[in-house]
Amino acid sequence: MSSESILYSPYNLPCGVTVRNRLVKAAMEENMSSMGNLPGESLYALYRYWAHGNLGMVITGNVMVDKAAMTGPGGVALESETELAPFEKWAKIIKSNGALAVMQINHPGRQVFKAMKGKAIAPSAVPLDMGKHSKLFAQPREMTCQDIHDVCKRFVQTAKQAEKAGFDGVEIHAAHGYLLTQFLSPLTNQRQDEWGGSIINRARLLINIVSQVRAVCAKDFIVMVKLNSADFQKNGFSFDDACEVVNRLEALGVDVVELSGGSYEAPAMQGQTRDDTTLAREAYFLEFAHALESKTDIPLMTTGGIKRAEVAERVIQQGCELVGLASALAITPDLAKKWQQEWSYSGIIPHCAWKDKSLASLANMAMVRRQLRRLGNNLTTLRNPSPLWSLILDMLHRKKMTKRDVN
Numbered sequence: 001m002s003s004e005s006i007l008y009s010p011y012n013l014p015c016g017v018t019v020r021n022r023l024v025k026a027a028m029e030e031n032m033s034s035m036g037n038l039p040g041e042s043l044y045a046l047y048r049y050w051a052h053g054n055l056g057m058v059i060t061g062n063v064m065v066d067k068a069a070m071t072g073p074g075g076v077a078l079e080s081e082t083e084l085a086p087f088e089k090w091a092k093i094i095k096s097n098g099a100l101a102v103m104q105i106n107h108p109g110r111q112v113f114k115a116m117k118g119k120a121i122a123p124s125a126v127p128l129d130m131g132k133h134s135k136l137f138a139q140p141r142e143m144t145c146q147d148i149h150d151v152c153k154r155f156v157q158t159a160k161q162a163e164k165a166g167f168d169g170v171e172i173h174a175a176h177g178y179l180l181t182q183f184l185s186p187l188t189n190q191r192q193d194e195w196g197g198s199i200i201n202r203a204r205l206l207i208n209i210v211s212q213v214r215a216v217c218a219k220d221f222i223v224m225v226k227l228n229s230a231d232f233q234k235n236g237f238s239f240d241d242a243c244e245v246v247n248r249l250e251a252l253g254v255d256v257v258e259l260s261g262g263s264y265e266a267p268a269m270q271g272q273t274r275d276d277t278t279l280a281r282e283a284y285f286l287e288f289a290h291a292l293e294s295k296t297d298i299p300l301m302t303t304g305g306i307k308r309a310e311v312a313e314r315v316i317q318q319g320c321e322l323v324g325l326a327s328a329l330a331i332t333p334d335l336a337k338k339w340q341q342e343w344s345y346s347g348i349i350p351h352c353a354w355k356d357k358s359l360a361s362l363a364n365m366a367m368v369r370r371q372l373r374r375l376g377n378n379l380t381t382l383r384n385p386s387p388l389w390s391l392i393l394d395m396l397h398r399k400k401m402t403k404r405d406v407n
């Protein structure tokens with residue numbers, strides 16, 4: 001019976017907080033902020049659906065630690081001087097029916113669209129290689145030590161602000177090719193100083209951020225890290241590197257490591273790699289999580305390709321404590337509730353298989369974002385959206401949001 005499944009059993013996190021069940025809404029950037037990069041009515045409407053979806057935890061889409069460096073148009077930013085009331089309302093909505101509210105915090109580093117006219121900084125001045133789409137991205141500048149300390153301070157300040165606004169915790173985004181991943185990967189971090197070279201040096205920024213967040217926030221404030229199990233690019237961040245980082249995070253008392261993988265260049269989080277690794281068709285990173293589980297006591301969560309209860313349950317049986325769901329919850333926000341009523345209910349993850357893999361990846365994201373916007377407008381979601389039309393609508397929306405944010 002579904003309600004007796006381990007998926008619906010509570011779990012006590014190392015910080016002492018209990019998650020009521022194992023199902024977590026993973027971060028999805030919404031690109032739906034109100035003026036000033038603040039949460040507003042559309043985001044509130046969207047998160048009301050998830051708040052009532054019987055999830056254990058809801059992780060927000062990534063919130064930027066620096067308003068001048070945004071991952072995309074219509075993003076949310078939280079800095080030390082940002083007004084907290086809109087964030088307080090956001091946290092209250094997420095928590096209104098018993099789910100924990102965790103804010104994902106992020107810095108894009110070099111993954112900044114040129115049109116956004118933002119700050120593109122990176123450990124080394126290595127531009128993105130997206131083939132013919134590379135020109136869409138800004139050329140990054142190599143960070144000074146001062147820049148690195150500034151970024152660390154910003155992550156810590158944003159975490160503190162999230163706590164003040166009523167969030168139960170933060171998830172530090174160190175996956176998917178954003179700034180902290182750029183430090184971790186030898187492909188993007190070619191520094192010769194204390195921030196580059198060995199994995200200890202490449203992980204220094206992440207470790208400093210985590211230990212300072214732990215120091216300034218309450219003991220029962222949840223601290224999570226989203227980490228790539230690998231870059232899935234030749235000579236990139238390896239699984240051995242990931243094991244080393246996880247060991248260090250464990251020593252700092254991190255509550256959960258969410259395992260994902262890839263970057264804009266190699267979107268493994270969508271099941272595509274750029275080395276010869278083949279990922280499972282469902283629960284892409286479960287094999288990595290299973291291999292890691294024997295080497296660490298840190299609670300693990302894995303996200304990617306999960307849309308069926310049976311698969312989600314297997315994730316727990318194979319050593320993870322939590323299961324992350326993203327795209328499937330964009331189309332069926334109450335999937336956790338549906339599984340309780342009908343165990344075999346299959347969530348839908350839209351899939352576009354165009355030959356141009358970069359374009360297909362954009363269309364897959366566009367189809368999901370279209371659903372998020374529909375929910376934000378209190379409209380029903382579409383089970384079978386057209387990839388082309390979704391891409392066109394997404395481009396128009398992004399153009400409008402870019403114009404608003406840049407001016």
Ligand SMILES: Cc1cc2nc3c(=O)[nH]c(=O)nc-3n(C[C@H](O)[C@H](O)[C@H](O)COP(=O)(O)O)c2cc1C
Nearest residue numbers: 026027028029061062269303304305325326327368
């Ligand atoms: C529209 C969209 C936006 C996303 N934004 C984020 C984000 O802000 N932070 C993050 O860590 N992952 C983000 N992801 C990745 C998801 O969290 C997840 O790792 C990935 O989609 C694989 O899970 P799924 O197969 O359940 O969708 C995003 C995914 C989608 C589809």
